[in-house]
Amino acid sequence: MDRNGRSYGSKFGSKRNWLLVIGIILVGANLRGPLTSVGVLIPFIREDLAISNAVAGAITTLPLLAFALLSPIAPKIANRIGMERTVALSLVILIAGIAVRSISGINFLFLGTFFIGLAISVGNVLIPGIIKVKFPYKIGLMMGIYAIFMNVFGALGSGVSAPLASMGNFGWQGSLGMWLILAAVSLLVWLPQLKEKEDRQAGVKKDKDSSLLRSPLAWKITIFMGSQSLIFYTLVTWLPDILQQNGYDSNAAGWMVFLMQFAIIPVTFVVPVVAEKMKNQVALSFMTGALFITGLAGLLQGSALLVPLWAILIGVAAGSAFSLSMMFFTLRTKDGKEAATLSGMAQSFGYLLAAVGPVLVGALHDITGGWTLPLTLLIALAVIILIVGTASGKKGQVTA
Known part of the structure; x- marks a missing residue:
């Protein structure tokens, strides 16, 4: 108004x-x-x-x-x-x-x-x-x-x-x-x-409300939010280097990151509409985790020919995960105040978790000289996304 x-x-x-x-x-x-x-x-x-x-x-x-x-x-x-x-x-x-x-x-x-x-x-x-x-x-x-x-x-x-x-x-x-x-x-x-x-x-x-810190569901949503952010920002930082080790030049590697992010765009439209109409979001959350795992495993496998496919799958997963995070803030709360409280908690703690990713992956690459261990770590994180995502996708509300 x-x-x-x-x-x-x-x-x-x-x-x-x-x-x-x-x-x-x-x-x-x-x-x-x-x-x-x-x-x-x-x-x-x-x-x-x-x-x-x-x-x-x-x-x-x-x-x-x-x-x-x-x-x-x-x-x-x-x-x-x-x-x-x-x-x-x-x-x-x-x-x-x-x-x-x-x-x-x-x-x-x-x-x-x-x-x-x-x-x-x-x-x-x-x-x-x-x-x-x-x-x-x-x-x-x-x-x-x-x-x-x-x-x-x-x-x-x-x-x-x-x-x-x-x-x-x-x-x-x-x-x-x-x-x-x-x-x-x-x-x-x-x-x-x-x-x-x-x-x-x-x-x-929004009033200060620390009660959500005692909610297991709120923490699952926070971990989901932070984990998907960690994977996204880590790949935005290091995917060009990963691809250059597989034979891509800097320009081609940059366009693969572009492709990954371009794949996010239509998903951010579709997922919220679909999620709102579903009784629960378990299937969407499972699909999101599975796509992350598949795309990251493909990068680990190292085939330069299939990199565009892996980039698209990761992009779709990232777009779906981000959209689901936003939807959980509203679908798992009883009113606007509680939604804002959950959003603040998830973004604050979630981005703090995500901040660890680029530095940790860079350090692991320095130590090992390769990308196998860093990518394996991201795959393990994708498994966590699948687990906490499906738990967050079940119908219910955070306890206040």
């Missing part, structure tokens, strides 16, 4: 509504690309800065730590200054982070990356809330549009970063710095939203 009590969800016809829709699209476009673009550039960064694989893996881990740190705090900030202003502030921080990250030097790289993680965590938390408040009758449509642009630009980040870095003297700094343009345009388009007054409590307020 706007300040006069009119619903934004009633129509898209006004200029103000279209600016908000475009703003949401652009903010969503910033929520994955600045992170997924790093994985394919790891070889460039590692060679230029003379760092180990474990240190390189921390480039992906830092944003995940930022997610874990700020996810439960972002709604409180929004309650004080408003959701629109909080998103605008996050875009300013994102611009600063991208600029700092593109300066040569390991310290600037890590500092900028941490700022980027803080900025993106705000969008992750608040944009769904803004959609719920501003478009109460078009939540599904707006969430679908938002997810598409988030994943498309995430895929583009993996696909175009290596070719850009190879152009002339552009380098990895220039390739990562290109995201500054999108962030700046997004901020300019978002600025008109700062004129809108809002009920700051709507859609974001």
Whole structure:
């Protein structure tokens, strides 16, 4: 609702509504690309800065730590200054982070990356809330549009970063710095939203409720959320290196990561619709775990010819797992407050778990000199996803 009590969800016809829709699209476009673009550039960064694989893996881990740190705090900030202003502030921080990250030097790289993680965590938390408040009758449509642009630009980040870095003297700094343009345009388009007054409590307020920490189901959902995030961000970071060891050049490896992420896009539309209509989500959860296991086992087998198939299967699994995580927040809770509490718990603890992945896998590769042990570890994690996913998929609610 706007300040006069009119619903934004009633129509898209006004200029103000279209600016908000475009703003949401652009903010969503910033929520994955600045992170997924790093994985394919790891070889460039590692060679230029003379760092180990474990240190390189921390480039992906830092944003995940930022997610874990700020996810439960972002709604409180929004309650004080408003959701629109909080998103605008996050875009300013994102611009600063991208600029700092593109300066040569390991310290600037890590500092900028941490700022980027803080900025993106705000969008992750608040944009769904803004959609719920501003478009109460078009939540599904707006969430679908938002997810598409988030994943498309995430895929583009993996696909175009290596070719850009190879152009002339552009380098990895220039390739990562290109995201500054999108962030700046997004901020300019978002600025008109700062004129809108809002009920700051709507859609974001939640009381502290630690009782879910004692819920076995809540922890299963949290482990499911964290495990699928760990696999996704670990592969975004290290899949290019894994494929290059199997004979792919950096550009071709980047496009395989693009293919994996492109496969996510249609799934994020289909799974929520199907999951909502089912009596329980056990079959979907089992399928998700099985696809992860199959795709990762295929990578472990090492056939370069079948890599596109494995990339697609992993992408479908990742898209399904992410969508199921979001659906569990609503299907396994009794009301909006409890859903928000579960979401905050799962994202905070889940991203903390996910942060371990890139560094641990990089360290295991440094120790063993190969990718067999790291991939075996990810397969074991996929088995855990299958187990806790099927448990989370059973009809029921977290106990408060």
